[in-house]
Amino acid sequence: MSVLVVGSVALDSVETPFGTADRVVGGSANYFAAAASLFGNVNVVGVVGEDYPMEQLSFLEGRGVDFSGVTTAPGESFFWAGRYSYDLNNRDTLETRLGVFAEFDPVIPEAFRDARLVFLGNIDPTLQLRVLDQVEAPGLVACDTMNFWIEGRRHQLLELLGRVDVVLLNDAEARQLSGEHNLLHAARWIQDKGVRYVVIKKGEHGAILYGPDWMFFAPGYPLEEVFDPTGAGDSFAGGFMGSLAGESSLDRSALRRAMIYGSATGSYAVERFSVERFRELTPLEVARRVEEFREMTTFEHELEAF
Amino acid sequence: MSVLVVGSVALDSVETPFGTADRVVGGSANYFAAAASLFGNVNVVGVVGEDYPMEQLSFLEGRGVDFSGVTTAPGESFFWAGRYSYDLNNRDTLETRLGVFAEFDPVIPEAFRDARLVFLGNIDPTLQLRVLDQVEAPGLVACDTMNFWIEGRRHQLLELLGRVDVVLLNDAEARQLSGEHNLLHAARWIQDKGVRYVVIKKGEHGAILYGPDWMFFAPGYPLEEVFDPTGAGDSFAGGFMGSLAGESSLDRSALRRAMIYGSATGSYAVERFSVERFRELTPLEVARRVEEFREMTTFEHELEAF
Numbered sequence: 001m002s003v004l005v006v007g008s009v010a011l012d013s014v015e016t017p018f019g020t021a022d023r024v025v026g027g028s029a030n031y032f033a034a035a036a037s038l039f040g041n042v043n044v045v046g047v048v049g050e051d052y053p054m055e056q057l058s059f060l061e062g063r064g065v066d067f068s069g070v071t072t073a074p075g076e077s078f079f080w081a082g083r084y085s086y087d088l089n090n091r092d093t094l095e096t097r098l099g100v101f102a103e104f105d106p107v108i109p110e111a112f113r114d115a116r117l118v119f120l121g122n123i124d125p126t127l128q129l130r131v132l133d134q135v136e137a138p139g140l141v142a143c144d145t146m147n148f149w150i151e152g153r154r155h156q157l158l159e160l161l162g163r164v165d166v167v168l169l170n171d172a173e174a175r176q177l178s179g180e181h182n183l184l185h186a187a188r189w190i191q192d193k194g195v196r197y198v199v200i201k202k203g204e205h206g207a208i209l210y211g212p213d214w215m216f217f218a219p220g221y222p223l224e225e226v227f228d229p230t231g232a233g234d235s236f237a238g239g240f241m242g243s244l245a246g247e248s249s250l251d252r253s254a255l256r257r258a259m260i261y262g263s264a265t266g267s268y269a270v271e272r273f274s275v276e277r278f279r280e281l282t283p284l285e286v287a288r289r290v291e292e293f294r295e296m297t298t299f300e301h302e303l304e305a306f
Numbered sequence: 307m308s309v310l311v312v313g314s315v316a317l318d319s320v321e322t323p324f325g326t327a328d329r330v331v332g333g334s335a336n337y338f339a340a341a342a343s344l345f346g347n348v349n350v351v352g353v354v355g356e357d358y359p360m361e362q363l364s365f366l367e368g369r370g371v372d373f374s375g376v377t378t379a380p381g382e383s384f385f386w387a388g389r390y391s392y393d394l395n396n397r398d399t400l401e402t403r404l405g406v407f408a409e410f411d412p413v414i415p416e417a418f419r420d421a422r423l424v425f426l427g428n429i430d431p432t433l434q435l436r437v438l439d440q441v442e443a444p445g446l447v448a449c450d451t452m453n454f455w456i457e458g459r460r461h462q463l464l465e466l467l468g469r470v471d472v473v474l475l476n477d478a479e480a481r482q483l484s485g486e487h488n489l490l491h492a493a494r495w496i497q498d499k500g501v502r503y504v505v506i507k508k509g510e511h512g513a514i515l516y517g518p519d520w521m522f523f524a525p526g527y528p529l530e531e532v533f534d535p536t537g538a539g540d541s542f543a544g545g546f547m548g549s550l551a552g553e554s555s556l557d558r559s560a561l562r563r564a565m566i567y568g569s570a571t572g573s574y575a576v577e578r579f580s581v582e583r584f585r586e587l588t589p590l591e592v593a594r595r596v597e598e599f600r601e602m603t604t605f606e607h608e609l610e611a612f
Binding site for chain 2: 086087181182183184185202204205206208214215216217219222223224225226253256257259260287290291294295296297298299300301
């Protein structure tokens with residue numbers, strides 16, 4: 001079963017304490033596709049300029065990523081440049097050039113419209129809604145967002161929350177959106193807007209899935225070195241949605257597994273610049289890291305002892 | 307099997323966004339004893355002034371806490387006053403009066419010297435070392451510390467690390483002590499000083515146990531309201547050590563359970579001012595919260611699927 005992702009296909013220039021990368025492939029759709037394609041086929045919808053090095057993504061095409069929904073428009077590709085602090089906890093945006101992305105109006109190719117799983121990457125909620133108008137009865141829709149849309153497209157974002165099944169956002173975004181500092185309250189506030197599952201990502205502190213009447217905690221994977229945090233969230237989403245594509249039922253058990261698969265792919269993404277880590281990464285390596293997550297959280301306890 | 311704790315028996319005045327508490331019982335030894343006594347007997351060594359309201363601790367005596375090692379000296383009891391920020395993530399110390407604590411030189415009563423489990427609360431490492439000189443071959447010794455000692459008693463603290471089995475400290479303290487930002491590196495640095503297990507507490511983000519060749523993650527319990535964070539760390543230590551007192555073997559399995567018991571007792575502590583939440587708390591309630599922790603972290607996964 002294939003997964004549809006709509007998002008940015010971009011070029012990034014990144015400075016970290018460990019080095020710099022100049023105009024490498026990035027963007028939410030690429031990171032998502034790199035992670036999700038470890039589990040099955042991925043269909044990408046986006047836009048690039050005539051300058052975009054699509055050939056650098058050919059390794060993903062070889063793994064079942066279909067870029068035929070990525071149109072080429074006259075002009076420059078979306079470009080982002082940023083610099084991370086020494087501890088990687090903060091980043092400054094040095095430059096953002098929307099280029100052809102400024103006029104992006106996603107058109108879902110006919111062949112992609114029956115997607116069972118849809119991921120709406122971090123783009124204008126107005127466009128995310130337009131994508132939903134074009135797909136036919138997906139089994140599960142997840143979306144991402146960011147501070148810029150929470151502030152500037154609040155009304156459209158709230159409408160979107162009533163039409164998706166899962167929202168993935170980080171702790172600062174959840175607090176900003178809800179006005180609640182306590183994450184449990186923030187999640188409940190968001191759920192009240194109509195979304196069933198809220199995934200709050202906390203970087204090195206892991207991620208929490210808030211369901212209707214249950215919660216699930218995934219710890220952050222203890223990496224020796226984080227090389228470049230760019231794309232961690234989208235790679236998480238890719239592992240999350242990709243693993244769900246392989247499930248026969250999108251039930252509680254599948255969603256819990258998806259949280260750990262997402263944590264695993266997100267943790268791999270930050271080991272190198274760009275989507276480089278996914279070049280050689282195998283499903284077995286991901287599964288082994290998932291086993292490590294289990295080993296790090298399992299304990300035995302007899303309630304009857306009391 | 308009883309547990310020995312040496313630490314402060316204090317009076318606290320606390321302001322939180324939810325209210326104020328004036329000169330209530332506090333201090334590391336009290337929080338520790340309140341939590342650990344849910345599991346078995348606890349022997350306390352400390353010092354108070356003539357003004358100390360020991361009668362407020364009588365409910366703990368009824369649960370097997372022996373305060374006969376707490377001496378009364380002429381003068382005032384240790385007093386701390388603090389104010390928490392609106393989000394409870396920061397606190398300002400308004401006043402600290404050491405009182406009789408300034409001259410504290412712990413003497414372990416003869417009857418307490420064969421303790422199998424010893425917790426050295428957050429006091430001067432010089433005194434923590436003197437306690438170790440007085441106990442006979444304990445099975446496991448754990449210690450706490452803080453920024454003040456890391457800065458001012460570094461040499462003594464490093465000596466102490468070579469003589470304890472477990473150190474419990476928060477993420478900022480682990481980074482300060484080791485000079486390493488990455489917590490995995492910080493833990494390895496501390497272990498190199500001779501301590502087998504390093505427990506790094508991250509507040510709402512949970513706690514991590516770093517063992518010789520394994521790790522264990524305990525999530526933060528998702529509280530609706532944190533009323534007063536004072537004593538959370540010592541209540542964690544109390545649940546951790548208290549649960550170990552009931553184990554036949556201090557092995558990996560027992561230590562993992564201890565992390566969750568500590569997380570549970572720490573999460574209860576912050577629901578009220580002072581040690582008030584422990585007044586009615588039962589071992590069964592703690593065990594039920596432990597079950598909730600399991601429910602929040604368990605997932606099914608077949609490595610063979612790949």
